[in-house]
Amino acid sequence: MPDEVPTYDICSHCGVCCTGAFFSHVPLVKPDDRAKLEAHGYEFGDETTNEYPLPCQFQQGALCSIYHSRPHICGAYRCEVLRSADRGEMTQDEAVGHARELVRLYRDLRSRMRPDETLAEMRERVKRLRAGEEETTPEDAKLILAFYAFNIYADRHFHGAGERHVKYG
Numbered sequence: 254m255p256d257e258v259p260t261y262d263i264c265s266h267c268g269v270c271c272t273g274a275f276f277s278h279v280p281l282v283k284p285d286d287r288a289k290l291e292a293h294g295y296e297f298g299d300e301t302t303n304e305y306p307l308p309c310q311f312q313q314g315a316l317c318s319i320y321h322s323r324p325h326i327c328g329a330y331r332c333e334v335l336r337s338a339d340r341g342e343m344t345q346d347e348a349v350g351h352a353r354e355l356v357r358l359y360r361d362l363r364s365r366m367r368p369d370e371t372l373a374e375m376r377e378r379v380k381r382l383r384a385g386e387e388e389t390t391p392e393d394a395k396l397i398l399a400f401y402a403f404n405i406y407a408d409r410h411f412h413g414a415g416e417r418h419v420k421y422g
């Protein structure tokens with residue numbers, strides 16, 4: 254979730270990159286990144302790790318509750334929608350429209366997951382269903398459709414070339 258204005262207005266309608274739907278973790282690349290998170294009460298299980306796992310416990314709705322002391326990469330990351338807006342190839346309204354649609358697709362996907370199922374567990378289940386390793390119920394079929402709808406939209410609008418994070422082809 255970057256800190257530049259006015260694109261922050263776009264992120265405030267979105268927040269999907271903090272949920273784990275794009276990335277499994279935030280790389281901690283600056284010496285004080287760990288300390289920032291620990292100052293907010295986060296406890297690292299591994300003292301040597303340079304990764305902070307997603308979904309982020311500091312996300313509140315679409316917003317970051319530790320915005321002014323979030324890890325460096327959180328402020329540096331710019332999805333393709335933001336980059337397109339930066340280049341003047343997309344208006345602010347168009348960018349917000351994409352953010353809202355992504356959130357709608359994300360919520361639809363979440364609504365079709367099992368209670369307490371993580372995104373990583375859901376992805377593995379979709380893989381097994383696609384491989385025919387599990388019998389596919391009508392509810393499973395709806396989950397697979399929602400999974401594809403979210404990822405195709407994300408790949409088309411939010412990930413640049415070579416940035417596809419979820420293999421589903």
Ligand code: SF4
Nearest residue numbers: 264267268269270332
């Ligand atoms: S996915 Fe893009 S628009 Fe959405 S919160 Fe992240 S950087 Fe902002």
Ligand code: SF4
Nearest residue numbers: 254271309312317327
């Ligand atoms: S610290 Fe803030 S910007 Fe970074 S992942 Fe968590 S909610 Fe998102």
